[in-house]
Amino acid sequence: MDVSEVVLLDFWASLFCMRVKIALAEKGVQYDCKEENLANKSQLLLQMNPVHKKIPVLIHHGKPISESNIIVQYIDEAWQNKHPPLLPSDPYLKAQARFWADFVDKKINDGARRIWSTKGEELEKAKREFIEWLNVLEEQLGDKAYLMGESFGYADIAMVPFYCWFYALETIGKMSIEKECPKVVAWMKRCMERESVSKSLPDPHKVYEFRLQKLNNKTT
Structure with missing residues (x-):
């Protein structure tokens, strides 16, 4: 091709x-x-x-x-002839995978953005809510390897890029995501063992510097 x-x-x-x-x-x-x-x-x-x-x-x-x-x-x-499939074939499980991807977009993404766009009491509230949403993902994970079960797929792909933002979020928000949400971080690390993921995510420190530069530009 x-x-x-x-x-x-x-x-x-x-x-x-x-x-x-x-x-x-x-x-x-x-x-x-x-x-x-x-x-x-x-x-x-x-x-x-x-x-x-x-x-x-x-x-x-x-x-x-x-x-x-x-x-x-x-x-x-x-590219459905190429394995593995990213979405389950079962209609219900497919709908569930889409639900969790949508949850990531509406809750996790919004929560992360509010952490580095607020200060003081608003920042503390944003941090609490962000951890609450991650705890919802912890409940969904349970003892499974991945969000929908034992196979990496669509819902995991929606969430795993946030892992390269975690360092910036923890540094700016003065928080420990791993301490609050160990299952989520273990899941992210498990995803990072896949070459498709590790080669697609930039260095977290580079992301932090980029985010810091944007924040500084807003305040000048």
Whole structure:
């Protein structure tokens, strides 16, 4: 397969782009990665995602697919002959996997962003709520290896990129996620043992420096 058949419009620090990279790696799909400057978006990005003008965008045979969870589902279906499947075949379990991916987007992502966008009492509240949401994931994990059972898949892909944000969240929020949510961190570490994950996530310290720079820019 010519890599030009598959193009990812990417930004290195984007959790959502990381999801797509993990899914492509799990399926063994070769692709051309084009790094975007989000302060000066390319004409290709504006053309391929005219509605939201955001990354990631997967371009397959010249046709764009946007929104990370939708892209991951597309990858699973477009390369369904390549193993392993990312979504369960059972309709109920498939719905559950989608539910947890949606939970990550609505609760975990929002909670993380509030930790580094607030101060004082609001920050303390954001930290408490973030840990509460992670505890919900701990309950779902139980004694399972992965979020939906013994196989790595769609729901895990939705969450695992947050692992490279944990250092920044702990440093900025002066908190210990592992102390509060040991099962979640053990699960993240288990996911990191997969080459598809470890090669798709940037260094947490680099993410922290990037986040710190953005915070400093907001206050100047």
